[in-house]
Amino acid sequence: MVLKDEMLARLRRTFDLNLYEVKIWVALLSRGVSTAGELSNMAGVPRSRTYDVLESLERRGFIVLKLGKPIQYIAIPPQDVVERAKKNVKEHAEQKVGNLEQLKVGDMIKNLDGLYKKGINFIDSTELSGALKGRNNIYSHLESLMKNAKSSITIATSEDGLANQVEAMKNILESAKKKGVQVKIVAPLTPKNAESAKKLKSVAEIRNVNDIDSRFTVIDGKQAVLFVLNDKELHPNYDIGVWLNSQPISNALSHMFDHMWDHLQKK
Structure with a gap:
């Protein structure tokens, strides 16, 4: 069985393998047991690289070295490989998270904070604005702003935005409410996002608006994030x-929001 290039590329991404690794692995899967020389010929991988590749696959739990001579390699059932790969990813992620947690309380983060605060003092606050590319990056930045909210968070969003953006931030909005921050949301309320609206009622006051499809968030009347594009049929990676x-622009958006809010029916 010969796998197409698309399948090989998908395997590379899924299992984080390089091209030689995925070729050798697939070749061994098709044979069950094989020598390095046979796998080199089958996969079209240089013999000089084959042993390194096999050692890497063995170390990661994709294959097993067969006892005896000649030296041969045994393929592991793909289902077992998936479970091993999941375990490895989880362990690696936990280790990374642990390292980051240690960084938060160590001298390095203090030094980095010192550099940031020293540099930020030379910048006019009006220059601290920027473009955010990709929905995940936009949401992450919004979360950071919301965590530091003192008095108000006002959100205008779309039908899909209520389900995607706001529900994803429910926990942060809940924390903000506990600190006394007033949270207001306007959005088109439809059967499509009714469940999301229901979940959010415990953390925010929500009102229905039908004649706009804008997306923006204002924090404390001082900072704002505006979504530039219409999110209908827009891939999240291309959101901007x-x-x-x-403060002047944020105040203007807040006044516009309040005017709209006063004319909308409470839900």
């Missing part, structure tokens, strides 16, 4: 946001 650390 603009972060504005500008």
Whole structure:
């Protein structure tokens, strides 16, 4: 069985393998047991690289070295490989998280904070604005702003945005509410996002709006994030946001929001 290039590329991404590794692994799967020379010929991988590749696959639990001579390699059932790969990813992620947690309380983060605070003092606050690319990056930045909210969070969003953006931030909005931050949301409320709206009622006051499809968030009337594109049929990776650390603009958006809010029916 010969796998197409697309399948090989998918295997590389899924299992984090290089091209030689995935070729040798697939070749061994098709044979069950084989020598390095046979696998080199089958996979089209240089003999000089084959042993390194096999050692790497063995170390990661994809294959097993067969006892005896000639030296041969045994393929592991793919289902077992998946479970081993999951375990390895989890262990690696936990180790990374542990390292990051240690970094938070160590001298390194203090030094980095010192550099940041020293540099930020030379920057006009109006210059602390920027473009955010990709929905995940926009949401992450919004989460950081919301965590530091003191008095208010106002959110105008779309039908899909209520389900995607706001529900994803439910925990942060809940924490903000516990600190006394007032959370208001306007969005088109439809059967499609009714469940999301229901979940959010415990952390925010929500009102229905039908005639706009804008997406923006204002924090304390001082900072704002605006979504530039319409999110209908837009891939999340291509979403674009603009972060504005500008009190005049944020105030203007807040006044516009309040005017709209006062004319909308409470849900």
